[in-house]
Amino acid sequence: MARLPRLVLPGLPHHVILRAHPGQPVFGDEADHRAYLEAVRDAARTHGVAVHAYVLVPREVQLLVVPERPEGLSRMMQSIGRRHGAWFNRRHGRSGSLWDGRYRVTVVEPETCFIDLCLYIEALPVRLGLCARPHDWAWSSLPHHLGRLRDPLLSEHAELWRLGNTPFDREAAYARRTEEGLDTRRVQALDGACGRGWGLGSPGFLARLAEASDRPVQPRPRGRPRKSPTPPDKNVPI
Numbered sequence: 001m002a003r004l005p006r007l008v009l010p011g012l013p014h015h016v017i018l019r020a021h022p023g024q025p026v027f028g029d030e031a032d033h034r035a036y037l038e039a040v041r042d043a044a045r046t047h048g049v050a051v052h053a054y055v056l057v058p059r060e061v062q063l064l065v066v067p068e069r070p071e072g073l074s075r076m077m078q079s080i081g082r083r084h085g086a087w088f089n090r091r092h093g094r095s096g097s098l099w100d101g102r103y104r105v106t107v108v109e110p111e112t113c114f115i116d117l118c119l120y121i122e123a124l125p126v127r128l129g130l131c132a133r134p135h136d137w138a139w140s141s142l143p144h145h146l147g148r149l150r151d152p153l154l155s156e157h158a159e160l161w162r163l164g165n166t167p168f169d170r171e172a173a174y175a176r177r178t179e180e181g182l183d184t185r186r187v188q189a190l191d192g193a194c195g196r197g198w199g200l201g202s203p204g205f206l207a208r209l210a211e212a213s214d215r216p217v218q219p220r221p222r223g224r225p226r227k228s229p230t231p232p233d234k235n236v237p238i
Contacts, residue, residue, distance in 0.1 A: 007197060008073050009212060013052065013108040013157070015117055015194050016063040016077070021100045025058035026088065033139050036061070036084050041153045043079035047072045050155040053118040055140040057128060062121045064108075066157070077103055106194045107209060109201025114159040115174075117200075118145065119182055120190050127187075134178055142178065147171035 008014065020026045027033050033056055040063070044051050048068035055062050067073040085098050108117055118141070125137040134142050144151035145160070147167060163173040182190075193200040199209045 007107050007199065007209070008067065008070055008105065009107055009209070010067050010069055010072070013064055013066050013110055013114055013117070014073060015106040015108055015121075015200070016061075016065060016073070016103055017105075017194060018061040018077075018103040019100050020059040020098055022059075024098075026098045027056050027058050027139070031091070032088065035087055036080075037139075037153055039080045039084040039087075040076075043076040043083070044153070046079065047076040049073060049076045050157075051153050052114075052155060052157045052160075053121045053141040053145075054153070055121050055124045055137070057125055057130060057137075057139075060124070062124060064114075064117055064121055066155075073105065104194070104197050106197055107199050109199075109205040110157070110159050112202050112205070113200050114157060115163075115177065116182060116186060117190065118160075119177060120187065120194075122178070123181065145171070145174045146178070 027036065036056060037054075040051065040054070043049075044065070049072050050066045050068075051063060052066065053064035065073065065076075067076075081099070088098060089095055108114060119134075122134045122137075122140045122142040122145075125131045125140070126134055131137050134140070135146075141151060141154055143149045144154050160170060160174070164170040190200070192198075199206050201209075
């Protein structure tokens, strides 16, 4: 089956997932992490992509970004791949691609999903068993969102501003949401959409996505479509 083209719409949040080859971590020490984040920062600025959340774990990267132009996201990811791949291979004496296939991307409705996706991304180390709490992982956007530091990679999104009138209010609200976490059903829903590149949001949002795209934005129902009842022959008495 031919793979679907990526669904990318400027001005909307996009959740990006990139995974390394099984058993081959791409982040080890601090230098590996910092080099990748510098590549993201420079490529995002060059290609007009705002970065709002991220996490780096040993074999995976997740980003929440908003591209200004249709081609901005793909050009950013290509630029990061070339720059960081060459740097990593030189440093570690290896060759070849770092990543297991192409990146996956999901278009996200900001009003219903943006904050949940930030929490989902920043809690990935906990789900992988790498730490006990999201706060314990150094390589994510969470310290910025909690006001513990100012990360130059990140831009503020309007949905974050809705959390409170002042920076203190927003940070406190975000801290509460982080402590509460996402329930299992919500995590499963995000897993399903994000892992397969479907749109993520309300039915109205998905309908608008379908109108703006030439590819499916939701999985088709399984099985054969139901046949419409055959109308009776008018010439046959009933």
